[in-house]
Amino acid sequence: MSTKLSVPNPSPHLIKEAERVKQASILLGQSTNEQRCEALTEIANALNDNTDEILKANLIDLERSEKEGLNKSLLSRLQLTQTKLKECIEGVLKVSKLADPIGHRQLHRKLDETLILERVTVPLGVLGVIFESRPDALIQIASLSVRSGNAALLKGGSEARATNQEIMNSLDKGLRKTNLGVGALALLTTRQESLGLLRLDRFVNLIIPRGSNELVQFIQDNTRIPVLGHADGICHLYVDASVDIDKAISIALDSKVQYPAACNAIETLLIHESVAEIFLKKSIPIFSNAGVTLKGDTKSQVLGVKNLATDEDWSTEYLDLILSIKIVRNVDEAIAHIRKYSSRHTDAIATNEKKVAEKFLLSVDSAGVYHNCSTRFADGFRYGFGAEVGISTQTLPPRGPVGLEGLVTYRYFLRGDGDVVKDFASGERSFSHTDLPL
Amino acid sequence: MSTKLSVPNPSPHLIKEAERVKQASILLGQSTNEQRCEALTEIANALNDNTDEILKANLIDLERSEKEGLNKSLLSRLQLTQTKLKECIEGVLKVSKLADPIGHRQLHRKLDETLILERVTVPLGVLGVIFESRPDALIQIASLSVRSGNAALLKGGSEARATNQEIMNSLDKGLRKTNLGVGALALLTTRQESLGLLRLDRFVNLIIPRGSNELVQFIQDNTRIPVLGHADGICHLYVDASVDIDKAISIALDSKVQYPAACNAIETLLIHESVAEIFLKKSIPIFSNAGVTLKGDTKSQVLGVKNLATDEDWSTEYLDLILSIKIVRNVDEAIAHIRKYSSRHTDAIATNEKKVAEKFLLSVDSAGVYHNCSTRFADGFRYGFGAEVGISTQTLPPRGPVGLEGLVTYRYFLRGDGDVVKDFASGERSFSHTDLPL
Numbered sequence: 001m002s003t004k005l006s007v008p009n010p011s012p013h014l015i016k017e018a019e020r021v022k023q024a025s026i027l028l029g030q031s032t033n034e035q036r037c038e039a040l041t042e043i044a045n046a047l048n049d050n051t052d053e054i055l056k057a058n059l060i061d062l063e064r065s066e067k068e069g070l071n072k073s074l075l076s077r078l079q080l081t082q083t084k085l086k087e088c089i090e091g092v093l094k095v096s097k098l099a100d101p102i103g104h105r106q107l108h109r110k111l112d113e114t115l116i117l118e119r120v121t122v123p124l125g126v127l128g129v130i131f132e133s134r135p136d137a138l139i140q141i142a143s144l145s146v147r148s149g150n151a152a153l154l155k156g157g158s159e160a161r162a163t164n165q166e167i168m169n170s171l172d173k174g175l176r177k178t179n180l181g182v183g184a185l186a187l188l189t190t191r192q193e194s195l196g197l198l199r200l201d202r203f204v205n206l207i208i209p210r211g212s213n214e215l216v217q218f219i220q221d222n223t224r225i226p227v228l229g230h231a232d233g234i235c236h237l238y239v240d241a242s243v244d245i246d247k248a249i250s251i252a253l254d255s256k257v258q259y260p261a262a263c264n265a266i267e268t269l270l271i272h273e274s275v276a277e278i279f280l281k282k283s284i285p286i287f288s289n290a291g292v293t294l295k296g297d298t299k300s301q302v303l304g305v306k307n308l309a310t311d312e313d314w315s316t317e318y319l320d321l322i323l324s325i326k327i328v329r330n331v332d333e334a335i336a337h338i339r340k341y342s343s344r345h346t347d348a349i350a351t352n353e354k355k356v357a358e359k360f361l362l363s364v365d366s367a368g369v370y371h372n373c374s375t376r377f378a379d380g381f382r383y384g385f386g387a388e389v390g391i392s393t394q395t396l397p398p399r400g401p402v403g404l405e406g407l408v409t410y411r412y413f414l415r416g417d418g419d420v421v422k423d424f425a426s427g428e429r430s431f432s433h434t435d436l437p438l
Numbered sequence: 439m440s441t442k443l444s445v446p447n448p449s450p451h452l453i454k455e456a457e458r459v460k461q462a463s464i465l466l467g468q469s470t471n472e473q474r475c476e477a478l479t480e481i482a483n484a485l486n487d488n489t490d491e492i493l494k495a496n497l498i499d500l501e502r503s504e505k506e507g508l509n510k511s512l513l514s515r516l517q518l519t520q521t522k523l524k525e526c527i528e529g530v531l532k533v534s535k536l537a538d539p540i541g542h543r544q545l546h547r548k549l550d551e552t553l554i555l556e557r558v559t560v561p562l563g564v565l566g567v568i569f570e571s572r573p574d575a576l577i578q579i580a581s582l583s584v585r586s587g588n589a590a591l592l593k594g595g596s597e598a599r600a601t602n603q604e605i606m607n608s609l610d611k612g613l614r615k616t617n618l619g620v621g622a623l624a625l626l627t628t629r630q631e632s633l634g635l636l637r638l639d640r641f642v643n644l645i646i647p648r649g650s651n652e653l654v655q656f657i658q659d660n661t662r663i664p665v666l667g668h669a670d671g672i673c674h675l676y677v678d679a680s681v682d683i684d685k686a687i688s689i690a691l692d693s694k695v696q697y698p699a700a701c702n703a704i705e706t707l708l709i710h711e712s713v714a715e716i717f718l719k720k721s722i723p724i725f726s727n728a729g730v731t732l733k734g735d736t737k738s739q740v741l742g743v744k745n746l747a748t749d750e751d752w753s754t755e756y757l758d759l760i761l762s763i764k765i766v767r768n769v770d771e772a773i774a775h776i777r778k779y780s781s782r783h784t785d786a787i788a789t790n791e792k793k794v795a796e797k798f799l800l801s802v803d804s805a806g807v808y809h810n811c812s813t814r815f816a817d818g819f820r821y822g823f824g825a826e827v828g829i830s831t832q833t834l835p836p837r838g839p840v841g842l843e844g845l846v847t848y849r850y851f852l853r854g855d856g857d858v859v860k861d862f863a864s865g866e867r868s869f870s871h872t873d874l875p876l
Binding site: 111 | 773834849852
């Protein structure tokens with residue numbers, strides 16, 4: 001009856017590590033904001049002190065990976081320069097300055113005279129983090145974990161193993177200077193362990209993948225632990241009939257070319273048939289100048305788009321300077337297309353009609369639905385969260401760009417004075433349900 | 439690479455139904471509060487008008503099920519009397535009076551002059567509901583769906599098929615009188631369909647099981663769709679060293695006997711060794727009078743508990759007048775036991791020491807952690823939610839008793855005036871991130 005996963009059972013060693021980290025999470029869960037901030041300061045100091053060792057270890061990783069034929073873009077992600085490391089350390093201190101996500105009272109209610117209910121944010125417990133190549137991700141995610149009172153099992157790419165080990169030494173040294181987090185962060189080193197991690201439902205409360213779409217998809221398909229992330233990012237812009245053509249072109253261009261490899265870049269442009277001719281006439285040269293290859297349906301080909309878009313294009317995330325174009329009869333066809341092909345990440349409409357915009361915003365079920373602006377704004381920093389833990393395309397919260405609040409949950413605390421349900425069932429007492437100040 | 443589930447692929451007919459319901463959910467997602475309340479009034483009227491037909495159908499189900507040998511407790515759950523149906527209809531009207539969970543602005547922020555970000559609650563989309571025996575569950579869950587703007591695929595037990603069909607006719611009739619929800623509720627009739635439902639990730643956003651622990655466990659193990667519910671409810675009460683013995687006994691008794699079949703009843707009592715003797719001396723006769731069988735570890739047997747509790751007892755949900763007892767050295771041992779065996783539903787401490795209580799509340803990672811009151815308070819109505827969609831024992835929100843807010847998610851709306859990221863990347867513009875009134 002149980003879900004069969006194509007990943008191995010966790011090894012006894014991994015289970016022991018997980019138990020240890022889970023145990024450490026209990027202490028971390030009782031820590032004060034000051035203690036957690038102090039831990040981050042100590043971690044930043046330790047990273048500063050160990051800079052030489054970390055950079056030396058990074059050179060070892062780089063040399064070995066180059067010999068092993070790692071491709072250029074992965075090598076550049078692997079590389080830690082003095083400047084990059086310094087930025088990371090500043091990042092740790094920035095995380096310590098974010099608002100504390102723990103201890104927020106979300107509900108405060110007197111159920112009856114002596115019976116007070118609270119709903120308060122608490123850490124999730126243990127995070128499972130799987131990241132590829134970039135050792136700076138280890139520093140960033142470890143600091144977000146500590147900030148939010150969570151312990152973590154961290155698995156980096158084997159190509160970065162020497163660097164990650166040196167970073168881990170600094171994290172440990174920093175934590176040891178405080179009294180709260182010893183053993184709260186553990187580095188997993190083998191691929192076998194990262195697979196086993198996916199089956200640690202008993203110990204791990206959230207998995208955060210940092211890597212390729214394929215990595216995220218594999219993880220989502222092979223674990224019952226909630227995953228904070230997204231695989232594809234197939235985003236759309238729909239250009240409506242009543243529209244400022246220049247603004248719409250500017251939005252389309254920004255959404256495609258400002259950073260085409262980003263998950264929030266658009267892959268498909270939907271254009272209302274009544275403005276298709278003028279929109280394409282004006283925009284084809286602009287896209288061409290920006291190096292964008294356009295692929296269109298047969299209608300847009302008649303209007304000058306050179307390459308044909310097939311059905312496959314509507315579900316392809318190019319992550320490149322390629323844009324598919326479809327001409328639609330109305331906003332309903334646009335909505336239907338988006339609901340069919342969107343990754344539910346971010347989709348936008350360009351229109352001057354408020355009513356059409358509102359219909360679009362209420363009908364497109366994506367984490368972000370935008371009106372008259374670029375999809376590239378979908379980002380935790382741009383939203384003002386101060387940090388981005390990930391972008392989630394699931395339906396349930398947290399979705400969209402997720403800040404620190406994605407690393408916490410809540411617990412109901414009920415405090416009484418010997419109160420029993422029998423007295424309420426008998427009618428001797430009754431619930432007043434009076435909300436108290438938060 | 440994909441998760442292998444031991445459930446069949448959905449049939450073409452089921453997929454068609456799901457597509458139809460998903461389509462209907464778009465209209466429902468744009469409805470106003472008034473429209474949804476009106477729909478509930480119309481549903482209540484239709485149920486009232488069809489009372490005779492529903493009760494007649496229920497007799498058919500009862501007769502057939504009795505012949506087929508359905509056990510007594512299931513027969514009583516299946517039975518709809520005039521009074522019970524009237525109460526259900528009143529329940530529908532009560533749901534229409536709950537606060538609207540849709541359209542709440544949770545975040546309102548000016549990113550820059552023309553760029554306004556909102557986070558607003560929206561319906562989840564389509565609920566998948568699987569319930570056993572009780573046809574009143576169909577009425578209740580359908581009204582919660584409509585109230586929260588969600589469409590639903592509903593699968594009841596085959597023993598209630600005639601009743602469910604008559605109820606469904608009323609639901610449809612009610613919805614048809616409004617303009618919003620035609621086709622938003624669909625009744626699935628075969629077991630094959632309810633299994634296929636578990637694989638409809640593309641269409642169904644949340645599964646709500648209403649039935650036995652086994653049903654819930656099977657569903658949780660066999661779907662990648664989020665499940666709102668809990669299988670076991672292994673709850674604990676820990677009686678600390680510094681405690682008012684009489685109050686502690688009263689809490690223990692209420693937590694066990696007030697309704698032993700409930701998920702929030704305790705199964706295990708942990709007692710600090712320094713008060714074990716006096717607590718057991720006083721409470722054994724009281725438990726005995728209440729018909730409770732006590733099973734204890736060896737230490738508590740020395741103090742008068744007759745039956746032996748084995749390791750298996752610590753992870754058994756009796757749902758009956760049986761209570762296992764363990765004597766512990768201190769609060770840490772109690773916390774460790776609870777973290778190991780608890781279903782993370784509701785666990786309580788009885789103590790006069792505030793410091794010990796706070797440690798317990800911060801260390802026990804259950805949805806509800808209580809101080810000096812009965813675990814039986816863990817209930818959406820007792821919390822003042824006005825409705826209970828389910829009780830969730832997962833880590834991520836929503837957890838614990840879940841009201842209507844468990845049936846909604848949020849969406850980010852970003853409205854601009856041709857704003858593009860390029861201008862912010864170039865430094866021409868910068869984010870102001872000013873919070874606006876909610």
